Amino acid sequence: MSLLPEQICSHCGISFRWKAVVAGGTDGGRELFCCRGCQGAYLMICEAGLDGFYQREGRAAPTVAGSLPGSFSDADLARHLIPEGDLCRIDILVGGITCPSCVWLLERMLLRTIGVEYVSLSYSGGVASLRFDPALVTPLELFSVIARLGYVPRPYSADQSEKEARRERDDLLLRFGTALFLTMQLMAYSYALYAGYFQGIGAPMKQFLQYISLLVTTPVVFYSGWPFIVGAWRSLKTAAPGMDLLIAMGALSAWFYSVWATFTGEETYFESAATIVTFVLIGRLIELSVRRRAISGISTLYASAPQRATLVGEGGAGSEVDVEDIRPGDLLLVRQGERFPVDCLVIKGETEVDQSLATGESRPVLLVSGEEVRSGCVNVAAPVTVQALRPAGQSYLMRVAALVQMAQAGKPRLQQLADRVSGWFVPAVILLALLVGAGRVLLLGNSVGAAIMAALSVVLIACPCAMGLAVPAAVLAACSRSASLGIILRGGDVIERLATVDTVLFDKTGTITSGNPVVTRFETCCGSSASAVLQAAASAEEQASHPLARAIVLYAAEQGYRPETCRDFRSIPGRGISALLPDGVPVLCGSEAFLAEQGIAVDIDSCCDSSATAVLIAVDGILAGHFLLSDQLREGASAVVSALAAEQLDVRIISGDNQATVEQVGRHIGIAAVHGGLTPDQKLASVTGLQQQGRRVLMVGDGVNDAPALAGATVSCSLSGSSDIALENADLIITGGDLARIATAYRISRATMTIIKQNLGWAFVYNIIGIPLASAGLLTPVYAAVAMTASSLLVSLNSLRLMRFKHHG
Amino acid sequence: MDETLILLILLSFCLGAGCWLVFIWAVKKGEFEDVERPKHRMMDDD
Numbered sequence: 085m086s087l088l089p090e091q092i093c094s095h096c097g098i099s100f101r102w103k104a105v106v107a108g109g110t111d112g113g114r115e116l117f118c119c120r121g122c123q124g125a126y127l128m129i130c131e132a133g134l135d136g137f138y139q140r141e142g143r144a145a146p147t148v149a150g151s152l153p154g155s156f157s158d159a160d161l162a163r164h165l166i167p168e169g170d171l172c173r174i175d176i177l178v179g180g181i182t183c184p185s186c187v188w189l190l191e192r193m194l195l196r197t198i199g200v201e202y203v204s205l206s207y208s209g210g211v212a213s214l215r216f217d218p219a220l221v222t223p224l225e226l227f228s229v230i231a232r233l234g235y236v237p238r239p240y241s242a243d244q245s246e247k248e249a250r251r252e253r254d255d256l257l258l259r260f261g262t263a264l265f266l267t268m269q270l271m272a273y274s275y276a277l278y279a280g281y282f283q284g285i286g287a288p289m290k291q292f293l294q295y296i297s298l299l300v301t302t303p304v305v306f307y308s309g310w311p312f313i314v315g316a317w318r319s320l321k322t323a324a325p326g327m328d329l330l331i332a333m334g335a336l337s338a339w340f341y342s343v344w345a346t347f348t349g350e351e352t353y354f355e356s357a358a359t360i361v362t363f364v365l366i367g368r369l370i371e372l373s374v375r376r377r378a379i380s381g382i383s384t385l386y387a388s389a390p391q392r393a394t395l396v397g398e399g400g401a402g403s404e405v406d407v408e409d410i411r412p413g414d415l416l417l418v419r420q421g422e423r424f425p426v427d428c429l430v431i432k433g434e435t436e437v438d439q440s441l442a443t444g445e446s447r448p449v450l451l452v453s454g455e456e457v458r459s460g461c462v463n464v465a466a467p468v469t470v471q472a473l474r475p476a477g478q479s480y481l482m483r484v485a486a487l488v489q490m491a492q493a494g495k496p497r498l499q500q501l502a503d504r505v506s507g508w509f510v511p512a513v514i515l516l517a518l519l520v521g522a523g524r525v526l527l528l529g530n531s532v533g534a535a536i537m538a539a540l541s542v543v544l545i546a547c548p549c550a551m552g553l554a555v556p557a558a559v560l561a562a563c564s565r566s567a568s569l570g571i572i573l574r575g576g577d578v579i580e581r582l583a584t585v586d587t588v589l590f591d592k593t594g595t596i597t598s599g600n601p602v603v604t605r606f607e608t609c610c611g612s613s614a615s616a617v618l619q620a621a622a623s624a625e626e627q628a629s630h631p632l633a634r635a636i637v638l639y640a641a642e643q644g645y646r647p648e649t650c651r652d653f654r655s656i657p658g659r660g661i662s663a664l665l666p667d668g669v670p671v672l673c674g675s676e677a678f679l680a681e682q683g684i685a686v687d688i689d690s691c692c693d694s695s696a697t698a699v700l701i702a703v704d705g706i707l708a709g710h711f712l713l714s715d716q717l718r719e720g721a722s723a724v725v726s727a728l729a730a731e732q733l734d735v736r737i738i739s740g741d742n743q744a745t746v747e748q749v750g751r752h753i754g755i756a757a758v759h760g761g762l763t764p765d766q767k768l769a770s771v772t773g774l775q776q777q778g779r780r781v782l783m784v785g786d787g788v789n790d791a792p793a794l795a796g797a798t799v800s801c802s803l804s805g806s807s808d809i810a811l812e813n814a815d816l817i818i819t820g821g822d823l824a825r826i827a828t829a830y831r832i833s834r835a836t837m838t839i840i841k842q843n844l845g846w847a848f849v850y851n852i853i854g855i856p857l858a859s860a861g862l863l864t865p866v867y868a869a870v871a872m873t874a875s876s877l878l879v880s881l882n883s884l885r886l887m888r889f890k891h892h893g
Numbered sequence: 894m895d896e897t898l899i900l901l902i903l904l905s906f907c908l909g910a911g912c913w914l915v916f917i918w919a920v921k922k923g924e925f926e927d928v929e930r931p932k933h934r935m936m937d938d939d
Contacts, residue, residue, distance in 0.1 A: 265913040
């Protein structure tokens with residue numbers, strides 16, 4: 085294969101060096117494309133007058149443009165159409181959207197398609213909603229417009245859970261908005277009543293203000309507060325008192341008491357009923373927005389499985405088939421750059437395969453005939469003929485998807501701390517209220533009506549707004565502080581779970597190490613000059629695409645050596661390369677075995693440590709030197725281990741890589757407990773095994789092979805830049821690649837739990853003071869209001885202390 | 894005096910109710926569906 089100097093595709097912007105360069109765009113043939121698909125997309129965009137796309141700042145181009153996978157037909161797509169008058173609507177899930185420019189381009193292109201009336205594409209969800217005239221354009225044509233631009237269209241029907249989530253959010257938003265507006269109104273009337281309490285107020289005016297307060301409070305309690313009333317009823321039926329019961333009790337008792345007070349001329353507590361509901365709804369809304377995610381992770385996993393495969397017939401002729409139609413035993417051709425469609429056995433040829441999807445190991449692995457390869461892995465070196473082992477539905481990727489789904493379903497939803505606290509608090513309050521009521525009647529000889537009122541006021545005082553604010557205020561402060569420290573938390577329950585973790589499991593490749601090899605040592609031998617050897621190595625390796633070759637070129641470039649153009653470049657998969665330098669001197673670069681095969685005396689003990697890979701170089705038939713390359717540790721790898729160990733956590737490594745390499749890395753950063761050679765299901769098994777021993781596990785991983793373990797762990801953590809499926813399953817995401825942030829996240833979660841406990845403690849202190857006063861009938865509405873405001877303020881300010889949390893503090 | 898107060902109270906109530914109706918309309922229309930895209934829209938030329 086003749087390789088060319090590196091070129092940049094004018095459409096997708098990827099650098100490529102293979103021969104199939106299609107020149108010719110609109111600019112007199114000066115553009116270069118990596119493939120016909122990109123050329124097509126480029127022409128299409130320019131013809132539509134949208135070439136401004138290529139000038140847009142921060143444009144991240146779609147992946148290599150392609151044609152529409154043939155698996156869709158108009159008949160299939162017709163099922164997804166929603167008729168709207170004369171027009172039709174279709175929702176399309178568009179894969180490959182990486183930037184706002186993608187959205188811009190897609191919207192413009194679709195709007196310019198004849199028959200399309202309306203396009204709206206959501207950036208966060210990646211769902212395009214189109215209204216079009218079915219007489220003018222078919223859905224298949226719309227799909228092919230998207231596909232020709234290099235994006236991946238799939239029919240999208242909001243599944244039940246997603247529709248449900250959207251409905252729930254709208255519902256909550258409406259209830260909260262209503263509560264907020266009415267509570268604001270109510271506050272004006274309440275302050276007038278407070279002023280009246282101190283300065284005197286005419287009875288008719290007081291009556292009027294109380295009536296109008298009743299009018300605005302009733303919808304707040306019974307419409308906005310309805311979810312709490314329903315929740316309270318449910319918890320009464322199941323005899324599991326929770327937060328909902330406390331809120332409903334507080335709001336309802338304040339409302340009933342105030343209605344009674346309105347008609348008997350007493351002081352009312354309407355604002356108490358309304359603010360409890362409003363504050364707690366704020367908390368719920370915060371929780372929901374932190375948690376919100378548009379697309380489930382499983383679909384991204386399905387997307388990395390190829391749709392089509394090339395079937396090789398008896399005569400060697402190839403035909404395209406759907407992946408679903410592959411049967412075990414079929415012979416398939418997998419070209420360079422393609423993914424293996426199903427689990428299969430190499431029959432003919434040898435190649436190097438990027439198995440990072442399966443093992444997390446980014447170094448391509450040499451596969452010869454007779455070896456097994458998993459679906460989704462990428463063929464990087466040469467075309468091979470393979471025999472399918474399993475149908476597509478049972479292949480590796482689908483098994484991982486199934487594992488993830490299972491582990492997600494099995495993850496227990498943790499009870500909120502506030503729920504647990506109110507579990508004993510609520511019965512205690514009810515008991516006390518009953519005692520007060522009974523005591524008034526039996527001991528003090530009060531009327532039954534007065535006794536009920538005294539009992540109700542106990543319940544009312546027992547439920548300050550601080551209770552509702554205690555958890556969400558701390559969670560909000562913790563989430564925004566961690567976000568500014570490069571830690572993204574998915575929801576308040578993550579904080580609660582993270583704070584209880586006692587075991588941390590790390591993946592190796594891509595998590596502790598960066599996954600890219602780097603030259604760690606370079607030595608010459610036999611008296612060769614370092615500069616000549618480096619120059620030769622850089623020139624020869626320049627044309628190879630192997631990660632090791634790239635690392636060597638990079639190393640030489642750092643020392644100031646620019647590659648020269650070589651001739652007769654040859655790459656032997658899994659072995660090395662050979663080339664002729666410009667002056668005709670032959671160079672060989674590769675493994676010890678490769679050089680020995682080529683008849684070169686190899687007499688160095690290069691493999692001094694097992695985690696490093698040695699690349700030897702021979703110039704003019706004589707061994708000239710060697711490079712040692714190893715995977716570099718990520719920033720903060722040692723720091724995070726010592727920091728977590730200092731917090732008394734058990735830190736381990738679980739990796740798909742071989743045991744010796746993992747042990748080497750473990751020694752380096754101070755982790756003794758390492759487990760190598762694990763498959764994705766064994767990783768999940770080690771997580772669940774630890775959990776069965778009562779451990780609470782934080783799993784840190786980045787790859788597809790970590791996804792089941794991430795989904796099964798108590799808390800899961802991924803680094804930004806990880807595979808989509810890992811990110812989707814992560815409870816917390818570390819941005820910026822600094823592992824030490826994991827320890828910070830742990831400390832923030834501990835600090836947040838402390839703050840939450842303080843907040844709840846403060847709320848109870850007010851109750852402890854207030855309840856006896858209320859029982860004695862001494863607490864007037866004004867003092868109740870002051871206490872309530874003070875406790876809410878204290879809780880908010882206490883939560884804000886989290887905003888000062890330091891990374892290394 | 895009392896009549897003025899009552900009138901003002903009713904007036905403020907109506908104002909609040911107006912805002913509330915606008916809010917309901919916004920939620921129903923899906924104004925809160927996608928909060929990511931609109932902020933990038935100003936970068937578009939047309």
